[in-house]
Amino acid sequence: MAEQVRAIRTRQAILSAAAKIFEEHGYQAATISQILGEAGVTKGALYFHFQSKEDLAQGVLAEQDQQLMVPDRASKVQEIVDVVMLHAHRLQTDPMVRAGVRLSMDQLAQGLDRSGPFLRWGEVGTTLLERAQAQGELLPHVVVPETADVIVGSFAGIQSMSQAICDYGDLVVRVSALMRHLLPSVVVPSVLASLDLAETRGATVYAEARKAADALELAPAG
Amino acid sequence: MAEQVRAIRTRQAILSAAAKIFEEHGYQAATISQILGEAGVTKGALYFHFQSKEDLAQGVLAEQDQQLMVPDRASKVQEIVDVVMLHAHRLQTDPMVRAGVRLSMDQLAQGLDRSGPFLRWGEVGTTLLERAQAQGELLPHVVVPETADVIVGSFAGIQSMSQAICDYGDLVVRVSALMRHLLPSVVVPSVLASLDLAETRGATVYAEARKAADALELAPAG
Numbered sequence: 001m002a003e004q005v006r007a008i009r010t011r012q013a014i015l016s017a018a019a020k021i022f023e024e025h026g027y028q029a030a031t032i033s034q035i036l037g038e039a040g041v042t043k044g045a046l047y048f049h050f051q052s053k054e055d056l057a058q059g060v061l062a063e064q065d066q067q068l069m070v071p072d073r074a075s076k077v078q079e080i081v082d083v084v085m086l087h088a089h090r091l092q093t094d095p096m097v098r099a100g101v102r103l104s105m106d107q108l109a110q111g112l113d114r115s116g117p118f119l120r121w122g123e124v125g126t127t128l129l130e131r132a133q134a135q136g137e138l139l140p141h142v143v144v145p146e147t148a149d150v151i152v153g154s155f156a157g158i159q160s161m162s163q164a165i166c167d168y169g170d171l172v173v174r175v176s177a178l179m180r181h182l183l184p185s186v187v188v189p190s191v192l193a194s195l196d197l198a199e200t201r202g203a204t205v206y207a208e209a210r211k212a213a214d215a216l217e218l219a220p221a222g
Numbered sequence: 223m224a225e226q227v228r229a230i231r232t233r234q235a236i237l238s239a240a241a242k243i244f245e246e247h248g249y250q251a252a253t254i255s256q257i258l259g260e261a262g263v264t265k266g267a268l269y270f271h272f273q274s275k276e277d278l279a280q281g282v283l284a285e286q287d288q289q290l291m292v293p294d295r296a297s298k299v300q301e302i303v304d305v306v307m308l309h310a311h312r313l314q315t316d317p318m319v320r321a322g323v324r325l326s327m328d329q330l331a332q333g334l335d336r337s338g339p340f341l342r343w344g345e346v347g348t349t350l351l352e353r354a355q356a357q358g359e360l361l362p363h364v365v366v367p368e369t370a371d372v373i374v375g376s377f378a379g380i381q382s383m384s385q386a387i388c389d390y391g392d393l394v395v396r397v398s399a400l401m402r403h404l405l406p407s408v409v410v411p412s413v414l415a416s417l418d419l420a421e422t423r424g425a426t427v428y429a430e431a432r433k434a435a436d437a438l439e440l441a442p443a444g
Contacts (some may be wrong), residue, residue: 026328029251105327105382106248112387149383150403152398154372157379159370160327164336172374181372184407 011049015063017107019099020054025064027057027103027112057112063100068209076132077187077197079178080125082205084155088175091159092168100115105160121152137191147186172199234270236261237285241321249279249325279334285322290431294393298354299409300417302347303401305429306377310397311424313381314390327382330442342431345375369408374401394421 017039021030036046050056052210070086073079078120082100090097132138137222162171176199183192227428237386239261243252257331258268272278272336292308292418295301326339354360380400398421 005271026248026250028248064423104386118383118386146399147403149396150376150380150399153383154376155379155398156382157377158372158375159383160378161340164326164340174371177368177372178376179368181404181407185403 001149007049010041010045014046014049014056015042015059016096018050019060019063019096022057022060022103023099027106029051032056054112057103058116061100061103061114061117063096065131067214068206070149070205070209071212075137075191075194076128076135077137077183077191080151080184081195081197082127082131083124083128083200084151084175084179085156085172086205086209087202088159088171089206092171093206098168101156101159105156118152122148125149125151132187136186139186139188142186151182154182172202191204229271232263232267236263236268236271236278237281238318240272241282241285241318244279245321249275249328254278264383276278277336279325280338282318283322283325283336283339285318288343290428290435292427292431293434297359297413297416298350298357299359299413302350302354302373302425303405303417303419305346305350305421306373306397306401307394307424308427308431309377310393310425312423313430314393315428321440323378323381324385327378338379340374344370347371347373361408361410364408366424370415373404376404394424398423 014035018030018035019039021034025034032046035056036043039046050059068086068090070079070082071163073082076208087097091101100117105113106112106114122145126145128136129142129148133142133144138144155175155178158174159168159171162168176197177210179197183195183197187195189208193196233267238255240257243256243260245255246252252275254268257278258265261268272281290308290312292301292304295304309319315321322339325334326333326336328336344367350365351360351364351366351370355364355366360366377397377400377415380396381390381393384390384396398419399418405417405419
């Protein structure tokens with residue numbers, strides 16, 4: 001058990017080091033020896049967890065998927081909004097999430113398959129939108145996978161714009177504006193009227209999800 | 223005159239070389255000597271046109287601004303759609319436009335101010351939306367600079383997603399879907415009903431703009 005905890009910590013230390021080196025040098029220029037130096041682990045330890053530079057990058061990319069769970073909402077559209085707003089909040093505050101998103105937006109990273117996060121976020125969106133559709137929250141013309149992709153793609157650009165202009169200073173404001181622009185074409189008016197799209201929503205959901213996750217960790221393993 | 227033509231050609235050759243090197247190595251890792259080698263010009267010629275690596279990158283970034291002019295449209299919203307669709311078409315077909323967009327999305331390019339294209343595209347959008355508003359095409363709640371930024375930011379992400387997933391193979395399909403999702407929150411229904419948002423719109427506008435530009439070049443200087 002102590003062994004396993006140590007392995008998880010080592011893996012995490014390597015991923016943090018990889019995130020830092022990819023951010024500093026770009027995927028293309030980064031080397032495994034730089035990551036080794038930053039992580040302060042042995043070559044053996046690194047290769048036990050990751051086989052290659054691409055493998056390391058995929059590990060960093062996957063970090064953005066490990067989203068804190070948004071609690072179930074009666075409105076599945078609100079749940080989608082909460083997932084989006086929580087992700088925006090974590091981008092502003094969590095270096096690993098930031099590193100994963102930057103890597104997935106690195107259009108210069110040749111030889112690195114960056115489609116994963118787009119496709120996985122697309123699936124998250126599709127699943128939630130299907131549930132929203134099943135309970136009558138969506139307008140009749142909506143084609144679920146198309147709308148999911150529009151939300152994922154446009155979010156990716158809004159975050160990139162916010163980062164380029166003010167290092168994420170206005171991210172939640174921009175994401176809230178994006179939701180206000182997209183959702184009227186997707187959601188029936190009565191649902192629209194009851195949504196919370198406020199800029200503070202991400203921080204609120206984060207506190208809630210954090211609390212739930214901590215309670216889970218404290219609970220004895222079943 | 224011949225002197226001037228030569229200078230313009232040299233500048234263009236250097237920019238093409240810089241675009242290629244930035245794409246291959248990323249902004250961070252690219253060096254001026256690599257660009258010199260690729261362009262096949264003297265050091266003196268390069269420094270006559272560009273003072274630094276950042277200066278070269280700014281030159282590449284600016285290439286995406288030199289959009290072919292979209293002809294005046296009675297509907298200013300259609301004109302916005304045409305600018306967006308033309309840009310998508312050029313991204314699919316013009317390596318310099320592609321290089322400029324990639325650089326502006328390179329979140330790992332430290333020390334390079336990438337805000338320029340976002341801000342300049344935001345201004346293009348704001349100008350056109352203000353004219354649309356003045357002639358009654360927009361819904362009353364629209365805040366023009368906010369909507370312009372949502373369009374610019376979300377376009378940036380949609381192109382990035384399309385590049386990551388299929389190297390722009392489905393770009394015009396995705397951009398058309400984005401427009402169908404955003405515009406109903408922005409435009410009055412009667413205008414909405416008359417818009418051409420088809421996937422083929424970019425190619426049509428390109429042919430039209432190209433013809434106008436060629437006619438202008440053939441005309442004697444006034």
